[in-house]
Amino acid sequence: MLYAVQVATGTTTPMVIKRSRFCAYGRPLSIIPNKTVSLGKYGTFPSNLVIERPYHLTYEILDKRASEDFSRLRVVPASELHADVIAEEDAAATPNDDSDRIISATDGVEYTLVDEDSGNVVVRSSREVLDENARQTLTMEEIEELKREGAGAGMDLVAKLMLSHTALDQKTSYSLAKYKLLKTKKYIKRFQILPLDIFTFANYHLEEKDAARILDIRQEMMGLVGCYANVHYGGDDVFLGDAQATSEDGAKGLPALRDELLQGRWLVVDDVCGLLVGAMAERMGILQPVQKEMTPGEANGHADTTREAHVGAVPINRTLNGHSTDAPITNTLTLVHSANQPGLSFLNYYGYDSTDPNPMPHPLVNHLLTVSWLQLVKPELDMTYSSPPPTATPAQLEQWKPGRRGNFHRKRRRWARIHHAVDAARAGHFSGLVTASMMDPVSILRHTLPLLAGGAPVAIYAPSLEPLAELADCFSVARRSAWASAPPAGAAGRTQEELERWQGDADFPLNPTLLLGVGIHTSRARPWQVLPQRTHPMMTSRGGAEGYVFTGWRAKPAEGKVAARGKFVGRKRKQDDTSGPGTETPGTPA
Structure with missing residues (x-):
């Protein structure tokens, strides 16, 4: 399928330009109307020549004509x-x-x-x-x-x-x-324009940039993580204010919601500059902003239909002058980060800036929630969460200048958004957990496993095998058997909810009954040279970390002992067969 570049005046379209068909990876560029695109020694050309053109076409930079000061492009046929x-x-x-x-x-x-x-x-x-x-x-x-x-x-x-x-x-x-x-690669001035999807962007950083910055995660590993975590579109948005989202008693807190309304919520730990968040958002259909096709009347710009182009990404049903935020509770990503601000610099290529207080309309504005580890573990110690919201009387608001009044409402919205993100994260019931971090995976699961719903998948990426092998040993069959036969002293007398949040000890770093089906997987696509008597892997392939994925499924242990129920037909039949010599069972032939 060919995708056309839809560019309006003043906006940018990210894409990858391959310098020639013999070059594996190019570099990402933003095509802006009425600008000049430079490809270094290959030359320059006007950006308007490729706007509204399909992707995957190969262009050739022609020589400048005598009467023109720019180079034209020629589409090279197949x-x-x-x-x-x-x-x-x-x-x-x-x-x-x-x-x-x-x-x-x-x-x-x-x-x-x-x-x-x-x-x-x-x-x-x-x-x-x-x-x-x-x-x-x-x-x-x-x-x-x-x-x-x-x-x-x-x-x-x-x-x-x-x-x-x-x-x-x-x-x-x-x-x-x-x-x-x-x-040909050295002298032919050709290039190809590709859409900037997540896999192409990851390959560009692996081959051309710093691979350690993204933990050497390859596209096959990102695909493996997304498949095992069952990341998919979570359905239409459901809001707390909707009638269908409230429980029978009218409560509007997250714990009171029905389970079927909380599907499509994933917990993410991303230390690869937002690459993992982008891969998950692409699967969920919230990575790219939705572009509405303009009618002929709207394209002409009538005075009665013209409005401001940049009004910010205001969530649906949000009260601007209050402190309520009606963000959706389905089809969302909750990112847990360790810094003051989340590191999502790679998402800038897709039109999302997490540091912009008044961002452009983008699905991630309402569907991506960020929470720090301090807010998740001990929110009372976080100054932003524990501080009361700013207040002012209507009379004071009328006396303030517009700038001060706008700052007041912005602080209240920020306070409400932080409280909503923290409360939703601590309420749990997530559909899955995906991590790609250099942190100890045992410490990550110690605080995130209790937040997962029953049957939720867990997918943890690590560039090396050792930390994942240590984590898999925490959920081995031997540890589960030892836990069932002789529970540790620190777990005695605790309820099931307390055991899920138990911090562990030297023998049991984690509760071994919380995960089932634990495994470690890896996958690597190797390019081969296929020639007569010369078939072998490419000698110029890059090395780097192999990469492994830990997988498991959240289990809800049964409380108390498991008692068998049902009709014991086999035992009854055995008693009838040993009733004594010469006796006949009624209803059976002699």
């Missing part, structure tokens, strides 16, 4: 991109004297090493002696002169470089194709 493959397939289908050529000499496709006057093939991979026209040499001065001339956007330069190679007759078919690939 027949030109795959000319080598088409030529090889045609040669295999119709073998002839020219079947051993590497480059097609028909239809004037790119990089054809043919004589322009006669049309004869100049270079052929099986020829032992090259034609005299192929024994040309180019000096660096001549190469620079050809580059300045920009003949054919580099195609003529590549052809002349191959013709000037005096040892071209000694190259095999594979070596000749590799030589052509290197020269």
Whole structure:
């Protein structure tokens, strides 16, 4: 499927530009209307040439015309991109004297090493002696002169470089194709525009940037985490103020809500700059802002329908002058962070800025809640949560200036939002837990496991195996058996709710009955070179951490002893069979 770039005046569209089809990863750029896009040594072009164009097209930067001060773009067709493959397939289908050529000499496709006057093939991979026209040499001065001339956007330069190679007759078919690939990558001014999805962005940071910043998490590991955590769209938004969200007695607190209304709430611990939050938000359908198609009347901008373009992302049914916040309680992410502010810098590429007090309309504004570890564990020690909300009488509000009055309402909304996020997180009943952090996973689960609903999945990513192996040992069968036969002294006399929040000891760091189906998984996609007698993994593949995922499912232990119930047919039948010699059971044949 092709996605069109929808850009309005003054907005930006993030995308990834690959410098050529032979480059694995490019760099992310924001295309702004009426601007100039620079690709370094490849050149520049106006941004309006790619706006409203489909993704995944390959463009070629053409030379500037004499009467213009900018470079135009040419869409490279697929027949030109795959000319080598088409030529090889045609040669295999119709073998002839020219079947051993590497480059097609028909239809004037790119990089054809043919004589322009006669049309004869100049270079052929099986020829032992090259034609005299192929024994040309180019000096660096001549190469620079050809580059300045920009003949054919580099195609003529590549052809002349191959013709000037005096040892071209000694190259095999594979070596000749590799030589052509290197020269093409160096001199051809081509690029491809891709949508900036999470996987492409992660690969860009792995290959081009600091991989340790994202804990070497690869796209297959992010997919594994999302699958085991069962991250998906949680349904339509449900608000506390809705009639369907209240219980039968009319209570509006989170603990009083029905269980079916609290689906789609995930708890996240993200120390990879928001990459994990973005991957989960993409699965939940809240990563990209929803763009409404404009009608012809709205596009013309009538005076009676024109309104301010930036009014902020005000949640639905929120009272601006009060301190209530009616954020949805379904299809949400609750991020637990250890700093004063959450580290979500990667989400800036997708139009969400967590530090903006008046953000642009975005689904994450209402569906992403942030809570610090102090607010989650001991909220009474947090100054922001424990401080009372600012108050003022209506008479005082009327006397204040608009700026001071706006600051007052903003502080009240911030106080209400923090209380809503902390209270919702401490109420629990989350649909799953996903973490990617360098913190000790045992300490993470000690405070987050009691907040999960029964049957909720747990997926924890770590770049190394050792911390996950230590965590898996806490829920082993041996520890569960020891817990059932001889509970620790610190757990004696506690209720089931107290046992779920028990802090553990040296023998039992965690309650081993809280997780079932514990396992550790890994996955890695390795690119292979597939050639006759040369099939092996790519020698240039990056190393880095392997990456592992710990998985499990939240269990609700039964209170007391399990008693069997039902009809004991087998025991009754056994008693009837041993009733004595010579007796007959009524209703059975003798």
